Amino acid sequence: MSIRFEKVDYEYSPNTPFAFQALKEIDLELSLGKITAIIGATGSGKTTMVQHLNALLLPTAGKVTVQDFEIEANKRFTQVKALRQKVGLVFQFAEYQLFEETLIKDVAFGPKNFGVAEHEAEEIAKSCLRTVGIDELDYEKSPLELSGGQKRRVAIAGILAMSPEILVLDEPTAGLDPQGAKQMMDLFKKLNSEKKITILIVTHNMEHVLDYCDEVVVLDHGKVLMQTDINTFFENDEYMEKANINPPSIIRLKNLLKKNGISISKDVVTIDGMVKELTKRLKK
């Protein structure tokens, strides 16, 4: 069981002057149960790629497999609803999709669409709102009264309420304050380790990739540039250079030290840990 892309092409507005090939022969296999980061420059096709996972976009060539669902180019895909319940997709700027009068109703909207009874859906909604850290006093408020960051959390709760097995997040922390972003990332980590939810996360934040993810996929101009595990990725300067990213400062320091003959174990990923490790060595 896995998520697989086989020679997937995607072209926007084919056969028009605006035709644009956003994905080119994507070949990829992601194992379930992990947290995978999808990174790449703006416009590299990350959003386009993840929208294939719940059949919002259908490949113009190739095949996408998600567990037992097969989405093939030029073939009608009939199990849309079942797939969308399994794969929850949180959009970039998800805050714009809120529409109900109250937060509870908005979060309950998803489960109700999938046939959960009204009362039960509201119970689920409450627990999901609690999970994403929305204050109980706000449950009956209108989404319009919330700040951007709070709206984002409500939107995430709206997807969690459908209890997906695969959670796809398109830049879920963009625009959140650092503390709030960390809380969200901690939440995703928890969902992954406790409920065994597979998580795919599109992000520009390398610290998050380093701290929370198991694997990384780098996209570049609609192609897969590389796919490796986090440790290999951050240990090799060439990889990061090829992916054209700025490594987190701790990684830069570590790799610089390594070049000068001081190798630090890969368990050290925080500044505090680094300070401790270095003082220990200096004392020796």
Added chain:
Amino acid sequence: MKNVTLGQYIPLDSFFHRLDPRSKICAMMALLIAVFIPTGWWGYLIIGTIVIFCVLVSKLQLDFIFKAMKPMLTMLLFLGIINILVIKTGDLWLSFGPINIYSDAVIQTLYIIVRLMMMIMITTLLTATTKPMDMTLGIEDLLLPLEKLKVPTHDIAMMISLALRFIPTLIEEADRILKAQASRGVDLENGSLKEKISAVLSLIVPMFVSCFQRADDLADAMEARGYVVGAQRVRYKTLKFKFGDYVVIIVANILLGLMIYIAVRMSK
């Protein structure tokens, strides 16, 4: 959603793209009037050939133009049915039981279809080859004489250009919200009436919210850059007629004259 092509600017480089918006608007007006002059098939053949020639010169693909016509299809169908049921003159061509189809009905319908098709081609030719910003300048200049009558010409032009400018943005937005709600299980095709209403609401409410937000942001951004409603403005870009512009206007008006001539001759 992405198939809405009506009113969209297509960035290409052609003779028509380089023309002055004013001459294009004037020529379009002349042609539109010409299309509605009852000249019979000869007149339409002449205009039709010229319009199709223009489309080819503009480098727009013909199927792009046909797509722009698609939304009209149902209307045309409806018109055709009404015509066939109502018009009872000319030769009887076909009859199925109570329904009799007369030659005039068919010819009338064909006339309307041809006229509408040409109308759409002509307007698409204008909107697809003119940047919204240039269009505003053009409209504003052409409305200038009305300024004397205290008509707020600049405001009108600005409103038109903003509306044109935001069509693609709103389509994109609608597409995004549609997708976001689809991933929450919204299904616009199946389900009971109540479910359908809730599905439509889930699209419309966020659309309205984001439209108002956008309008607000836009107003702030314009004010921050010194835009004052009703103030005298100078222009960064000034329009200038070139040789081609005179040619286009003259040709369009000759064509209009020709149509009038044909119509007058025919009515004698």
